[in-house]
Amino acid sequence: MVTPAVRTFSPRVVEGSSDAGTVAWTRAQLAAFLGPRLDAELLARIGVAFEGNRLRGAYADPDPTPVATLRSWDARLTVPGGDVPADAITGIGVRSTHRRRGLTDRLLSEDLGAAARAGAAAAVLTSTQGALYERWGFGLATHSRRLTVDTARARFRDAGPRGTLEVVDRPDAALALTRPLHDRARRRHPGALERLASQWDQLLVGAGPWNGLEPDRLRQVVVWRDDDGRPGGYVVLRVEESWYASGAGTLGVVDLQALTPTAYTELWRHLCSQDLIGTVTWSDASVDEPLPWLFTDPRAVVLGESRPMLWLRVLDVPALLGARRYPTEDALVLEVTDPLGHARGRWRLDTHDRLAPAVTTDAGEPDVRMPAPTLGSVVLGGVDPRVLVRANRLEERSAGAAARLARMLAAPSVAWNGTRF
Ligand SMILES: CC(=O)SCCNC(=O)CCNC(=O)[C@H](O)C(C)(C)COP(=O)(O)OP(=O)(O)OC[C@H]1O[C@@H](n2cnc3c(N)ncnc32)[C@H](O)[C@@H]1OP(=O)(O)O
Numbered sequence: 252m253v254t255p256a257v258r259t260f261s262p263r264v265v266e267g268s269s270d271a272g273t274v275a276w277t278r279a280q281l282a283a284f285l286g287p288r289l290d291a292e293l294l295a296r297i298g299v300a301f302e303g304n305r306l307r308g309a310y311a312d313p314d315p316t317p318v319a320t321l322r323s324w325d326a327r328l329t330v331p332g333g334d335v336p337a338d339a340i341t342g343i344g345v346r347s348t349h350r351r352r353g354l355t356d357r358l359l360s361e362d363l364g365a366a367a368r369a370g371a372a373a374a375v376l377t378s379t380q381g382a383l384y385e386r387w388g389f390g391l392a393t394h395s396r397r398l399t400v401d402t403a404r405a406r407f408r409d410a411g412p413r414g415t416l417e418v419v420d421r422p423d424a425a426l427a428l429t430r431p432l433h434d435r436a437r438r439r440h441p442g443a444l445e446r447l448a449s450q451w452d453q454l455l456v457g458a459g460p461w462n463g464l465e466p467d468r469l470r471q472v473v474v475w476r477d478d479d480g481r482p483g484g485y486v487v488l489r490v491e492e493s494w495y496a497s498g499a500g501t502l503g504v505v506d507l508q509a510l511t512p513t514a515y516t517e518l519w520r521h522l523c524s525q526d527l528i529g530t531v532t533w534s535d536a537s538v539d540e541p542l543p544w545l546f547t548d549p550r551a552v553v554l555g556e557s558r559p560m561l562w563l564r565v566l567d568v569p570a571l572l573g574a575r576r577y578p579t580e581d582a583l584v585l586e587v588t589d590p591l592g593h594a595r596g597r598w599r600l601d602t603h604d605r606l607a608p609a610v611t612t613d614a615g616e617p618d619v620r621m622p623a624p625t626l627g628s629v630v631l632g633g634v635d636p637r638v639l640v641r642a643n644r645l646e647e648r649s650a651g652a653a654a655r656l657a658r659m660l661a662a663p664s665v666a667w668n669g670t671r672f
Contacts, residue, residue: 255309255318255349257357260366262301269610271315276306280320280416280570281460283344286377289463297460298627299486308360309354319345323362326472326555327445328375328563331436331632331662332576337367338374338566339444341672355485359387360591363566369592372570373627374565375615376443377672388591390564390627393442393666396538397555400531409516415476416521425455425472429485429508432474436508437486440537440667441575442561451671454487454506470505472503473521475514484514486522499529506669507533516545535560537667557580561668563627569610571630577602579658586617602659618652623646629656633666 262273269277274294281287281294290299304324308317320344328337330558345354366374375392378384382391419425430451439444448456453459457467469489487505496499502522502536509515522531536542538557543549565571568587582601589595599613608620619636621629625644628634636656639645647653 253311255311255354257307257309257361258317258550259305259307259361261487262298262304262306264299267299268292268295268300271299272493273298273306273315274498276308276320277301277460278436279308279317279346280322280342280344280600283320283346286461287463289460293339293463296464300447300452301574303447305362305365307358309349309358310546311349317555318372319358319361321355321358323366323374324447325369325371326375328373328439329439329443330571330575330630331441333574334438334445334570335372335456335574337444338362338369338371339672340374341647343376343411356387359384362539363387363564363591366538367566370567372567372574373563373565375561377560378562381559384564385624387564388594388623388627389459389564389626390629391559391561392563392628392631393561393668393670394538394557394633395535395560395663396540396557398533398536398540399553400519400523400542400544401551401553402523402525402529402531404546404548406547406551407516407520407523407545408547412522413513414475414483414516415467415480416517417474417476419472419474422452422456425474426451428474428482429472431485431506432482432485433506434511436510439664440669441662442633442668444670444672446670450672457489465475473518475509475517475521477511477513484509484518486518488522490528492530494527497529497592498527500527501530502528502565503533504531504533504536506535508669512541515541519545529646533671535663535671537669539665541655556632561571563631565623565626565630568594568596568598568626572600572610575608576605577608577659578661578663579655580605581655581659583618583652583656583659584613584615584658585626586620588620589621589623593622594626600659616648618647618649619645619656629660632660632662636660
C-alpha cells in the first residue's frame with residue numbers, strides 16, 4: 252500500500268469562497284466526524300472560516316480529497332499572570348477506512364514540530380477520544396462543569412436589579428460589545444483562549460459546518476451595563492426546551508462572561524427571572540462558579556458532572572514557565588521526560604523574583620520527576636500536583652516537593668476554557 256503524502260497549506264479565499272483544496276479538505280474532515288455530506292458550494296463557504304489557519308492533510312494520490320486532516324492556528328493562551336503564544340489544534344480526523352495506520356501520528360507530530368519551531372510555548376486541544384493525546388505529550392489541564400438552576404427556588408441574596416440590560420439583535424453590534432468583554436474576562440482564567448472571528452460567528456449566530464451554516468435563530472445576546480453605561484458582562488442564551496408543554500421551559504447558556512461580581516449577579520438575575528422558563532442550564536461553566544453563593548438557598552443550583560476540557564502540551568518549558576507568575580518564592584528542580592523531546596530536561600524554576608521567574612537547565616538532583624503530560628496538567632494551576640503524586644503520575648524526589656510545587660503553581664482564579672473547539 253502506498254503511504255499517503257502529507258501536505259500543509261493555508262486556505263485561499265476568493266470572492267467569499269474558499270479554494271478547491273480547502274473544499275476537499277473540509278469534505279474529508281466532516282466525513283471523519285460523521286458529519287453531513289454537503290455540496291461543494293456550501294463547503295466553499297464553510298472553508299472561508301479557516302482563512303489564516305493551517306490545514307494539514309494526508310493524501311493518497313491522485314485523490315484530491317485527503318484521507319486524514321488536522322487544522323491548527325496561532326492562539327493566545329492565558330496563563331496565571333500573562334498569556335503565551337500557543338498552537339490550537341482541532342479537526343483531527345481520519346477516513347474510516349484508513350485508521351490505525353499512523354496517519355494521526357504523522358500529522359500531529361509534524362504540527363507540533365512546526366509550532367515549536369515557530370515559537371509556540373504550548374499546544375492545546377480538546378479531545379473526543381479521552382486520554383488518546385497523552386502519547387503526544389498532552390495533559391488534561393482544565394475541566395468544565397454543567398450547572399442547572401431551578402428558577403422557582405432561586406432567590407437572590409442581593410437586592411437588585413442594578414445597572415441596565417440590553418438585548419443586542421444585530422450580530423455586528425453584539426460582536427463589538429462581547430469581544431472586548433471576553434478579551435478582558437479571559438485573562439483571569441488560565442486555560443482561556445483568544446477567540447477566532449469564525450468562533451465568534453458560531454457562538455453569536457450559531458451558524459457552523461454541522462448545520463450547513465444555518466443560523467440558530469433561537470440565540471439571543473444580552474449585555475449588562477453599569478450605572479455609567481459601561482458594559483460589564485454579557486450572556487449568549489438560547490431556549491433549549493420550549494415552554495409549550497409545561498409552561499416552564501429550559502434556557503441554555505451558550506456563553507457568559509462578567510467583569511465584576513455585580514455584572515455576574517445581574518446577568519443571572521436576568522436569566523432566572525424569565526417568564527416561561529423554569530430551568531437554566533450551562534454546560535460549559537467553570538468547575539468553581541460563584542453561582543450557588545448568589546442564592547438564599549444554594550440548592551437552587553445543581554452542580555453537574557465535571558468533564559475534561561482543555562489538554563495542554565508544553566512545547567517550550569522556559570517560555571511557558573517564565574511567562575506565568577507565581578504566588579510563592581521558592582526554587583525547585585523539575586525533571587521532565589518526553590519521548591518527543593520538546594519539554595525534556597531538568598529545569599530549575601526559581602520564583603524568588605516574583606516579576607521575573609528564572610527557568611534554567613540544571614544538572615542538580617530533581618525535586619520532582621514527571622512525564623510531559625503531567626507538566627501540561629499542572630502548569631496552569633488547574634490540577635494539583637499532589638493528586639498526581641497519588642495517581643503515580645508525578646514522582647516526589649525530595650520530601651515535601653509536591654506540596655511546594657502545588658503552592659508555587661497555584662492559580663489566582665479557576666482554570667477554565669469556555670470555548671469549544
Ligand atoms: C483534537 C481533535 O481533533 S479530537 C478528534 C479526534 N477525531 C475523531 O474522534 C474522529 C474519528 N476518529 C478518527 O478520525 C481516528 O480514529 C483518530 C483521529 C482518533 C485516530 O487516528 P489514527 O490515524 O487511527 O491514529 P494513529 O494510527 O496515528 O494512532 C496512533 C496510536 O494511537 C492509537 N489510537 C488511535 N486512536 C485510538 C483510539 N480511539 N483509542 C485508543 N487508541 C487509539 C493507535 O492504536 C496508535 O497506537 P500504537 O502506535 O500503539 O499502535
